[in-house]
Structures are given as C-alpha cells and as structure tokens.
Amino acid sequence: MxxxxxxxxxxxxxxxxxxxxxxxxxxxxxxxxxxxxxxxxxxxxxxxxxxxxxxxxxxxxxxxxxxxxxxxxxxxxxxxxxxxxxxxxxxxxxxxxxxxxxxxxxxxxxxxxxxxxxxxxxxxxxxxxxxxxxxxxxxxxxxxxxxxxxxxxxxxxxxxxxxxxxxxxxxxxxxxxxxxxxxxxxxxxxxxxxxxxxxxxxxxxxxxxxxxxxxxxxxxxxxxxxxxxxxxxxxxxxxxxxxxxxxxxxxxxxxxxxxxxxxxxxxxxxxxxxxxxxxxxxxxxxxxxxxxxxxxxxxxxxxxxxxxxxxxxxxxxxxxxxxxxxxxxxxxxxxxxxxxxxxxxxxxxxxxxxxxxxxxxxxxxxxxxxxxxxxxxxxxxxxxxxxxxxxxxxxxxxxxxxxxxxxxxxxxxxxxxxxxxxxxxxxxxxxxxxxxxxxxxxxxxxxxxxxxxxxxxxxxxxRPAAPSVPPPSGAPGDAAGEVAEGVLAAAWEWAKIATGNMLGPDQPVILHLLDLEPAKNALEGLRMELVDGAYPLLEGVLTFTDVAAACRGVDVAVMVGGYPRKAGEERKDVMAKNVSIYKSQAAALAENASKDVKVVVVANPANTNALILAENAPSIPPRNITCLTRLDHNRALGQISERTGSHVSAVRNVIIWGNHSSTQYPDVNHGSAGGKPIRAAVGDDAWLDGEFITTVQQRGAAIIKARGLSSALSAANAVCNHVRDWLRGTPAGAWTSMGVVSEGAYGVQPGLVYSYPVTCAGGQWKVVEGLPIDEASRSRMRTTEAELKEERDLALQCLAERKE
Structure with missing residues (x-):
C-alpha cells in the first residue's frame, strides 16, 4: 500500500x-x-x-x-x-x-x-x-x-x-x-x-x-x-x-x-x-x-x-x-x-x-x-x-x-x-x-x-453429553407384557446398530425391569435374552418385583403396566384399579427416581393414568409427565403415506388432539406430504374428514381383531420415537404429538393431560401455539376434551373413595 x-x-x-x-x-x-x-x-x-x-x-x-x-x-x-x-x-x-x-x-x-x-x-x-x-x-x-x-x-x-x-x-x-x-x-x-x-x-x-x-x-x-x-x-x-x-x-x-x-x-x-x-x-x-x-x-x-x-x-x-x-x-x-x-x-x-x-x-x-x-x-x-x-x-x-x-x-x-x-x-x-x-x-x-x-x-x-454417568436407567412397568417386550426389543436393537434412536448412539443404558411376583420367571427369561443380545450400549439389566427398588435412580420411566378393561367390567371398576396402580407407582417414582425423571405413560387409559400419576407425585414437575399419543401420530403418518404414495419421512406435521381413545382428533390441516399441503396431496377431502379419521381412531381395535394381540411392535416404536424426540429434540420446522399436562393452550382446561402438537429442545417440550383452527376442528377438540373431563372426574372420585 x-x-x-x-x-x-x-x-x-x-x-x-x-x-x-x-x-x-x-x-x-x-x-x-x-x-x-x-x-x-x-x-x-x-x-x-x-x-x-x-x-x-x-x-x-x-x-x-x-x-x-x-x-x-x-x-x-x-x-x-x-x-x-x-x-x-x-x-x-x-x-x-x-x-x-x-x-x-x-x-x-x-x-x-x-x-x-x-x-x-x-x-x-x-x-x-x-x-x-x-x-x-x-x-x-x-x-x-x-x-x-x-x-x-x-x-x-x-x-x-x-x-x-x-x-x-x-x-x-x-x-x-x-x-x-x-x-x-x-x-x-x-x-x-x-x-x-x-x-x-x-x-x-x-x-x-x-x-x-x-x-x-x-x-x-x-x-x-x-x-x-x-x-x-x-x-x-x-x-x-x-x-x-x-x-x-x-x-x-x-x-x-x-x-x-x-x-x-x-x-x-x-x-x-x-x-x-x-x-x-x-x-x-x-x-x-x-x-x-x-x-x-x-x-x-x-x-x-x-x-x-x-x-x-x-x-x-x-x-x-x-x-x-x-x-x-x-x-x-x-x-x-x-x-x-x-x-x-x-x-x-x-x-x-x-x-x-x-x-x-x-x-x-x-x-x-x-x-x-x-x-x-x-x-x-x-x-x-x-x-x-x-x-x-x-x-x-x-x-x-x-x-x-x-x-x-x-x-x-x-x-x-x-x-x-x-x-x-x-x-x-x-x-x-x-x-x-x-x-x-x-x-x-x-x-x-x-x-x-x-x-x-x-x-x-x-460440556459432557447428557445424561451423564451413571448411565440412565429405564424402568418399564409390567415388563412381561407384550408391549414391554416390543419396547425393549425395538429400543435396544436400534441402540445396537447405533442409529441414534431413544437415547442416542453413544449413550450407555441400564434397564430396570419391573413386574408382578407371578411373572418373575418370565422377567428373568427376558433379562437373559437381553444379555444374550450382546448390545454394546446395554451396561446392565436389573429385574424387580418391588416398585420402590425398581424406581431407584431412574432417569426415564416408561409406564406400560396397567389394568385393561375386560368383558363385563364396569368402567368405574377398571378406573379404580388403575388409580390404585398409578397412585402407588407415583409415590415410588417421587421418592426414588432421579430429580429430573422423564415419565411416559403407555398403558390405557393413558391420559388419565398420567393425570393420576401427576396428582400423586407433586415432587415431579408436571411438565416431566407425559402420555403416549405418538402411536396415533405415527398411524396418521402411515395412512397419509399410503394414500399419497409419499415416503413416510416426507409426511410431516399431522396432529393428534386430545385423548388416546376413539374420540381423538387426527388433524391434517397443518401438515404436508411430499412438500405439498396434505389436503392438496390427497385430493379427497371426504376421505380425510371421514374414513381417515375413523381409521386412526379405531386402528388399535382393528389390529386386535386381525391378529388377536395388541399393537406391540408399533407401540414399541412409538415409545422410542416419543422419548428420543423429547430428550434429543424434534427436527427443525417439525412437531410431534404428545399427551402433556395442559396449561390452557387452545382453550383446553388446565390440568387435563391432553395431546397437543409440540416441539422439543433441551429435554423440554413446548406446545405449538397459534395454529388456525376451523369450527369443525374446534368441535372435535371439544368432544375429546369432554371425554377427558369425564375420565378425570371418575378418577378423582375413585381417589376420594380410597381415602375414605
């Protein structure tokens, strides 16, 4: 210069x-x-x-x-x-x-x-x-x-x-x-x-x-x-x-x-x-x-x-x-x-x-x-x-x-x-x-x-990877059930090939398996199967029949145990049994689990079981208690994928509103398939507003009718998706469906466990707010909310009767 x-x-x-x-x-x-x-x-x-x-x-x-x-x-x-x-x-x-x-x-x-x-x-x-x-x-x-x-x-x-x-x-x-x-x-x-x-x-x-x-x-x-x-x-x-x-x-x-x-x-x-x-x-x-x-x-x-x-x-x-x-x-x-x-x-x-x-x-x-x-x-x-x-x-x-x-x-x-x-x-x-x-x-x-x-x-x-040593523990309830076997088989098989599902490709885990005393031998057999799998990320498998011991130190609790309704049983009797189960498990988690334990309830009625757990575990932050509606979310993705010919990974942002039941509302009005709005990609509003919704709502019953067993594999996959997104974050520009304790979003009564569209980051979820809701959708959302209120009132009545 x-x-x-x-x-x-x-x-x-x-x-x-x-x-x-x-x-x-x-x-x-x-x-x-x-x-x-x-x-x-x-x-x-x-x-x-x-x-x-x-x-x-x-x-x-x-x-x-x-x-x-x-x-x-x-x-x-x-x-x-x-x-x-x-x-x-x-x-x-x-x-x-x-x-x-x-x-x-x-x-x-x-x-x-x-x-x-x-x-x-x-x-x-x-x-x-x-x-x-x-x-x-x-x-x-x-x-x-x-x-x-x-x-x-x-x-x-x-x-x-x-x-x-x-x-x-x-x-x-x-x-x-x-x-x-x-x-x-x-x-x-x-x-x-x-x-x-x-x-x-x-x-x-x-x-x-x-x-x-x-x-x-x-x-x-x-x-x-x-x-x-x-x-x-x-x-x-x-x-x-x-x-x-x-x-x-x-x-x-x-x-x-x-x-x-x-x-x-x-x-x-x-x-x-x-x-x-x-x-x-x-x-x-x-x-x-x-x-x-x-x-x-x-x-x-x-x-x-x-x-x-x-x-x-x-x-x-x-x-x-x-x-x-x-x-x-x-x-x-x-x-x-x-x-x-x-x-x-x-x-x-x-x-x-x-x-x-x-x-x-x-x-x-x-x-x-x-x-x-x-x-x-x-x-x-x-x-x-x-x-x-x-x-x-x-x-x-x-x-x-x-x-x-x-x-x-x-x-x-x-x-x-x-x-x-x-x-x-x-x-x-x-x-x-x-x-x-x-x-x-x-x-x-x-x-x-x-x-x-x-x-x-x-x-x-x-910054160390979270969660850090000791490795996180998972505590599924009723591990001898079909759903639990599916969850474990899917989760740890994916961990073995290091695809990053559930907790990530480099995160070792210790499993706590809980079941009733009569299922003790089956539980031990499952433990041996997992050990024989020689999964690189599996650092230990512990079996329990005592709920307090099973919950000690766990970071992620997958609650798959519950009392299903059987032929001839009154709804109130079934609710009373689940209230008893989740009240005791809530106390065990609150007293023994890690301070920031993340809980996902799978067993039906999942939303209300999660509500019971939240009511009886005040030391666990309500935002750490969720229920599984990712299974319904995935079912909706699968239906749209089949209908449009789009790969399922190209179908995004469907929503499951409300209860994990036949009143849930699968909403496609904000989603896309192959880069197009779903309604444009499908080109059949009558199907979307009728058969599609009914199929997703009744998919679980249809599977039981077809094979005589519940949705074990798809539920296992959904649990892994739910926990993975919660802990590791949802993709940019995408959301998932998750049953969470309502804080009033979209006018839903606070305190209900209601399925919303959520994004996740840093182990925290956030409801996607501000989506335009038409009157037809609003009506369906109120219907499923009303059912959740009925379930909540019945559960609280059962809790009150137990105290008496």
Whole structure:
C-alpha cells in the first residue's frame, strides 16, 4: 500500500465502499457509462438524501434475515432494546471515525488506522476485512442454497428435494458465480441495486402482511417480553453465552463503518454535522424497519422463526395464513427475487474480498491498474471454492453471522473506533471526557464480545453429553407384557446398530425391569435374552418385583403396566384399579427416581393414568409427565403415506388432539406430504374428514381383531420415537404429538393431560401455539376434551373413595 496521497489510496477508498463488513453493494450507482476499475475513482457527487438512501441500502443486507430469530430468542424487551442500543453505539463509533479522519486528514479506514494506531493495527483491520467479506460470501451462498433447495428435512426450496444441496451449490458456483466474479469491473452489475431494493421491499411488505394475516385469523403469536430460556440453552452458563452471541448478530446487521469514508467523500457540501445527520437518519430508518419486521415475523410464526427467516417463507408455512395461491406467489416471488439479488451480491462482495486478500499476500498487485490475470482469476476461484466448502460444511447463516460479527465486526465497529476516540477526543472539556469514558466502555464491550465467541466454543466442546454417568436407567412397568417386550426389543436393537434412536448412539443404558411376583420367571427369561443380545450400549439389566427398588435412580420411566378393561367390567371398576396402580407407582417414582425423571405413560387409559400419576407425585414437575399419543401420530403418518404414495419421512406435521381413545382428533390441516399441503396431496377431502379419521381412531381395535394381540411392535416404536424426540429434540420446522399436562393452550382446561402438537429442545417440550383452527376442528377438540373431563372426574372420585 502506498503513502496516503498516492493514487493507490483512491483505489482502496473505493474498495472500502464495496465492503461494509458490511457493505454488500457499490455505495452509489456509477454515472452512466462509467465502469469502476482498479485504481480509478468513481464520481463523488451526492446530496443529503442521496447519501442517506444509499447508506440505508448498504446496511440492509443478509443480516435482516437473522434478526427475527435474534429478537425471538431475547424477547421484545431485550431484543428491541438491544437493537436500539447497538444503533446508538454504531452512530457513536461512526462519529468517532469521522472525527479522527478530520483530525489527521486520512480518507480511508486503512490509512486512518495505519496513521493513528500503527501498521500492526492496520494488518489486523485488513485481516478482519478479509474474514468479514469471506463470511458474508458464505452467508450469501448459504441463503441461496436455502432458497433453492431448502433446509433438511423439508427441502421445500424452489427446486425438488432430491437435488442435493452440495450439487446445487456446486452448479451455482461453477456455472454462474465463477464467470460473473471473474469480471474486472462493476459497471455491468448496476441492475443488481434495483433488484436488491425491490426484493427487500417485497420481503418487508410480505412479512408485515403475514403478521396482519395472523392477527385477523386469530392465530397471532405474542412476542414475549423476556428471553426464551429453553431455546438459549440447558444451563445458566450456556444461556448467558448464547444471549451474548446474539449481540454480534445485531451488530453485523447494523454495521456500516466501512462505508463511512466513501460517504464522507461523496457528501457535498461536506460538513461533519451533516454527515452525522445522514448516519442518524439511515440508522433510524433501519432500526425501525428491523423492529417492524421482527415483530411481524414472530406474530406470524411464533417461536418457530428460523435462523434464516427466508426459510419460513415456504408455501406450506404460508398457506394457513394467506391461502394456497397467495402463498405460492409470495414464496416464489420473494425468494426468487432475493436469490437473484444475492447472486449479484456474491459477485459484488468478491471485489473487496479479492482486494483484501491481495493486499495481504501480494501488496504489489494492488498498485494502480488491474492485477495480473493469473492472480485475478486464481484468487477469485480460490475464494469461491473456500466459500463453497464452508457453505456446504456450515449451512446455518446464524452460525456464520454470529462468528463473523463476534470476531470481525467487534474489532472493526467497536474496538478500533473506540481506540481512535480515546486518542483523538483528547481535550479537557466535559464533552471530550465523557466521550473518552464512553469509548473505554465500548472498547471493553467489544473485547468481551470478541472473547465470548471463544468461551462459547469452549463451553460447547467441554460440556459432557447428557445424561451423564451413571448411565440412565429405564424402568418399564409390567415388563412381561407384550408391549414391554416390543419396547425393549425395538429400543435396544436400534441402540445396537447405533442409529441414534431413544437415547442416542453413544449413550450407555441400564434397564430396570419391573413386574408382578407371578411373572418373575418370565422377567428373568427376558433379562437373559437381553444379555444374550450382546448390545454394546446395554451396561446392565436389573429385574424387580418391588416398585420402590425398581424406581431407584431412574432417569426415564416408561409406564406400560396397567389394568385393561375386560368383558363385563364396569368402567368405574377398571378406573379404580388403575388409580390404585398409578397412585402407588407415583409415590415410588417421587421418592426414588432421579430429580429430573422423564415419565411416559403407555398403558390405557393413558391420559388419565398420567393425570393420576401427576396428582400423586407433586415432587415431579408436571411438565416431566407425559402420555403416549405418538402411536396415533405415527398411524396418521402411515395412512397419509399410503394414500399419497409419499415416503413416510416426507409426511410431516399431522396432529393428534386430545385423548388416546376413539374420540381423538387426527388433524391434517397443518401438515404436508411430499412438500405439498396434505389436503392438496390427497385430493379427497371426504376421505380425510371421514374414513381417515375413523381409521386412526379405531386402528388399535382393528389390529386386535386381525391378529388377536395388541399393537406391540408399533407401540414399541412409538415409545422410542416419543422419548428420543423429547430428550434429543424434534427436527427443525417439525412437531410431534404428545399427551402433556395442559396449561390452557387452545382453550383446553388446565390440568387435563391432553395431546397437543409440540416441539422439543433441551429435554423440554413446548406446545405449538397459534395454529388456525376451523369450527369443525374446534368441535372435535371439544368432544375429546369432554371425554377427558369425564375420565378425570371418575378418577378423582375413585381417589376420594380410597381415602375414605
């Protein structure tokens, strides 16, 4: 790099304009017929509103797609406050850059840092510029991949699911990005600004429309004031680290420091106070837009807002809000336009990215005039290959933006500007003293955020797998029954081949098998079978006929024992026997099981047995007591798969509402099959509203009639699915059905054990709220709720009679 006044300085000046770490596009559209070339300055003519609009365009980039998730994690109180604070800090540090530049007469960020802080600081700045530009190149490729292919397991992008992400990104890189990035001028890319602005405007308008649609349909989600603690992490340290990691996301979305010096040169007439107003106006507009988009996004999608919000804009997710036709138009229009815009942004950011690399490894190549073709093409293709590899390996823009923000933006936007403010705000006045103090605080915050990313990595790497030693124990009741044999055979067979079912492929287990004294010999035979299986993850099998001993230290309790109704028996007599069984087992679990034991009740009446257990085990958190409706959920998936010809893995988000009985309501109105809404994929509403519901409701009885035995194998599989999803989490964008203690969602009476659609993360479940419910569905949900109330009242009556 030459001295401050050499021609090369002008070239670096313009490079800064295409990199805000940043700047995603050329700051101002060149004059007609003008093409930017290495060493050639663009025309620097502008006025206040030209500069304000162009700076706003520069700030708005990929960061806006991560903002809704950031605010969803923190809540509106912390999230919007953080957005405002970061906006104010950005204005303060930009003011510091302008002031320092005016003081020492330097016209680029690189020249300013070299003059004020020395060559080492300049090299650090160049390194973070390189990291920042490469990071956003990866982000752009990731987002394009999400739009073209979609996220697993939905793969609901613009292309078909069977086109793999690596292949699509490779074709994109080789066929489109490589030829475009090889261009030596930006002049041919002027239309990108128009497409970019149009796609951002369409995106913002569509998001607001979705929020309004959710409100008018009665399915709006209310953004909580406080943070979503389960989503942030399982413990206090993880939550603090995750919350701090959100700050770089916001900082990256509002950063514009690399645009300051080009803007300073373009403003005519230039005055520091006027430039301050330009930056303030632009940041105010951006912060207001971000706030509106974040609130509207959460109103429409609630806690299911994704790290890349564009992934929420798929037709199946939009259809319940705005209808099938509008959903397709909005989804393909917004995502398609944004994909084109980002392809241009990938090319635009290659100019400063390539320049940053050459400044570091071959500074002689950035002298006035273009670099040699070998260096130009070699660096271009090498950087594209690196971006492709990282995008395939790290498909989450959240991860990339968080890392880039924590490492690059904190240095460029907080630490270096703070150092410049401390050096040049050196007057004795109160204003200068206060600004120096504020600069020290901003610098300390920048250092803390920089270190936080590495603390987070260390915590993630050092955190032991949960649950930890001693290995978790499972305590199925009535293990000699057919269901228990199926559960054990399926669960441990899957564990043997390490497919990750139930507790995971690396988690050893100890089984506690409980049954009545007359079944003791059968229980021992089952134990021998399990030992003979030589399952690698099976560390022990213990048999019991004493319920207290069986429950000692267990982490997962699968309650398959119960008293089935027999011919001629009164309903109340059956309920009384189950009340007796589950009251005693509740006491044993409460006294002997691990503090955070997870309980799934399988034996019928499963919902009410779980309620009895919850009523009589007050030391066990009600949220840790569930009942099995995953069997019904799987039955619904199987029926839709057979009917549509879709693979069962491509059928998602059916719901079982209510009781595990013939009154349950299998709901397909929010699900998809093969990427299409289920009703569209089936094409037969009469079947869905009639035979399908009846088949799922009566499937258990049909199996008993056909084979003379209950649903042992499918129930075993369902138990494994239930526990696996609960402990290891549901897939992104998907939910399962689980009987849980109602907290009032969808108007269901609190305290009932009612089957809901739930998502799971960190060993916790959360009801999927805000789904639009039509009157026919509401009626079926009330019917099954009424049956559960009757069962509850009968169970409580039996409990009262036992006390008497």
């Amino acid at each position: 030459g001295p401050p006044n050499c021609p090369n300085e002008t070239a670096i000046q313009v490079t800064d304009a295409a990199n805000d770490e940043g700047v995603r596009e050329p700051l101002l559209t060149p004059a007609a017929g003008h093409e930017f070339r290495y060493g050639e300055a663009p025309p620097l003519q502008s006025n206040f509103w030209d500069c304000t609009i162009n700076l706003t365009k520069v700030i708005l980039g990929a960061g806006i797609m991560a903002m809704p998730r950031a605010v969803a994690l923190l809540g509106w109180g912390a999230g919007l406050s953080l957005l405002l604070i970061v906006g104010l800090l950005t204005h303060f540090t930009v003011h510091g850059l302008v002031y320092a530049s005016d003081r020492c007469g330097r016209d680029t960020y690189s020249a300013l840092v070299r003059h004020a802080l020395g060559p080492v600081s300049e090299r650090v700045l160049q390194a973070v510029l390189l990291l920042g530009c490469l990071g956003f190149e990866v982000v752009y490729v990731d987002i394009i991949g999400d739009m073209l292919v979609g996220e697993a397991p939905d793969h609901d992008g613009l292309l078909q699911w069977w086109v793999s992400r690596p292949v699509v990104l490779a074709a994109l890189t080789v066929v489109l990005l490589a030829p475009l990035a090889s261009l030596r001028t930006m002049g041919h890319l002027g239309a990108i600004n128009v497409v970019g602005l149009a796609s951002l405007a369409a995106f913002a308008a569509a998001t607001v429309w979705l929020g309004v649609a959710a409100v008018t349909r009665g399915s709006a989600h209310v953004l909580p004031a406080g943070p979503d603690l389960p989503a942030l992490g399982p413990d206090a340290a993880s939550r603090i680290t995750a919350a701090l990691a959100v700050i770089p996301i916001v900082l990256t979305a509002t950063s514009c420091h690399q645009s300051v010096h080009p803007l300073r040169s373009m403003l005519v007439p230039y005055k520091p106070a006027v430039l301050d107003r330009v930056v303030a106006s632009s940041l105010s507009g951006v912060v207001a837009l971000f706030a509106v988009v974040c609130v509207a996004a959460y109103t429409a999608f609630g806690p299911d807002v994704r790290g890349n919000f564009l992934n929420n804009l798929s037709p199946p997710q939009l259809e319940p809000l705005i209808g099938r036709t509008a959903a397709a138009i909005v989804s393909y229009g917004v995502r398609g336009g944004y994909a084109v815009s980002l392809m241009g942004s990938c090319v635009l950011i290659m100019f400063p990215l390539r320049q940053s690399l050459l400044e570091m490894v071959a500074p002689w190549a950035v002298l006035p005039g273009p670099p040699p073709a070998v260096l130009h093409l070699g660096s271009t293709y090498g950087l594209l290959a690196a971006a492709y590899g990282i995008a395939v390996f790290i498909p989450s823009i959240w991860t990339v933006i968080s890392f880039v923000g924590a490492v690059a933006c904190t240095i460029m936007c907080f630490i270096l500007p703070a150092a410049l403010l401390i050096k040049y705000k050196d007057g004795p006045s109160l204003s200068h003293r206060l600004q120096r103090l504020a600069a020290w605080l901003v610098g300390a915050l920048g250092v803390a955020l920089f270190l936080n990313v590495f603390v987070g990595m260390w915590l993630a790497a050092s």
